[in-house]
Amino acid sequence: MSNPDSQPPFLVFGAPRIEEAEIAEVEACLRSGWLGTGPRVAQFERDFAAWRRVSPSQVAAVNSCTAALHVSMVAAGLEPGSEVITTPLTFCATVNAILHAGLTPVLADVDPVTQNIDPDAIEAAITPRTRAILPVHFAGRPCAMDRIMAIADKYGLMVIEDCAHAIETEYHGRPVGTFGDFGCYSFYVTKNVVTGEGGMILGRDEEHIARARILALHGMSKDAWHRFSDQGYKHYQVVECGFKYNMMDLQAAIGIHQLARVEQNWARRRELWQRYDEAFAGLPIGLPALPEADTRHGYHLYTVMIDVERCGISRDGFLEAMNAGRIGTGVHYLSVPEHPYYQQRFGWRPEQWPHAMRLGRQTVSLPLSPAMSDEDAERVIDAVQSLIGR
Ligand SMILES: *Cc1c(COP(=O)(O)O)cnc(C)c1O
Secondary structure: OOOOOOOOOOEOOOOOOOOHHHHHHHHHHHHHOOOOOOHHHHHHHHHHHHHOOOOHHHEEEEOOHHHHHHHHHHHOOOOOOOEEEEOOOOOHHHHHHHHHOOOEEEEOOEOOOOOOEOHHHHHHHOOOOEEEEEOEOHHHOOOOHHHHHHHHHHHOOEEEEEOOOOOOOEEOOEEOOOOOOEEEEEOEOOOOOOOEOOEEEEEOOHHHHHHHHHHOEOOEOOOHHHHHOOOOOOOOOEOOOOOEOEOOHHHHHHHHHHHHOHHHHHHHHHHHHHHHHHHHOOOOOEOOOOOOOOEEOOOOOEEEEOOHHHHOOOHHHHHHHHHHOOEOOEOOOOOHHHOHHHHHHHOOOHHHOHHHHHHHHHEEEEOOOOOOOHHHHHHHHHHHHHHHOO
């Protein structure tokens, strides 16, 4: 029956594209009786390692990217209170993970064009207590890894890459997440590969990953798969005070099939991206910078800048109007120092990082899911064009 009000369906921002293969694998996992960490997690780790061109002993699956960041920084063995330089234009989890690891976050402003952390700002933020840099490959665009690694080498710093937006991203022919000591990935529902909740740690050093694996499961020397499998009961030893961060087979069941379609979904998002670029070229809104030569963009977020002076509508007015048009949008992100917790704890003011502040106050993420049809994309385009008045 048709809806008499004929309201279009709400276009959910970041809706995942779930297909029959995932559904069948989840069912098979449930029927197998083994829901927890086991053979499907091991397969997902092997598949992920092969896809990022590293050894399976260089990856460890966990239950979120937040967990991956936290465990990486604990496994890195940095002394408490060490300073970690990161971007103010990121999700709060990046900064919270630094704090949970007992370290001190220091912000360095972004480049206003790329929206990624500015290497000059990193260098200016270095103090005698700096021990690590935590770049975020924002929206899927790679950070300037040649310059960041040169700074890290010069000052003897570790590098932990937040690759939550950047599963497919490459820089000068090499996957991001493989430049630093650690790369941390997210499989949250809105990300490019989905397990519901989930994350992956990739490490340059296999010993770091072995430690991260132990830390991610209570600090136990043998995981449940090895204790309760048909090889017979094995005693475990607690060798550190770890966390409960392991991924379940039920999650990996989704991820295995999502990862198999990672290229197909990337190609679909690129198509939507190019359609938006063409449709919005004449509008007085800021568009994402063109991808840099010799890099691969992950096309995770299509962010436009709504400046009230140029557009005749405020950013928040734009968000409300899109919502009234039944189109879901996102904000990535209000800069970290806009939030009261960090203001109170560190005395930060948004004005100290002016590029991140301005971007955060103007940015809107438009729907870019591979689950979108061409008609969905046309609805987004029509809505933006009519709001910005062409
Ligand atoms: C989503 C996200 C995270 C956290 O990922 P989870 O898997 O949800 O913990 C961290 N950093 C950035 C930049 C993100 O977008």
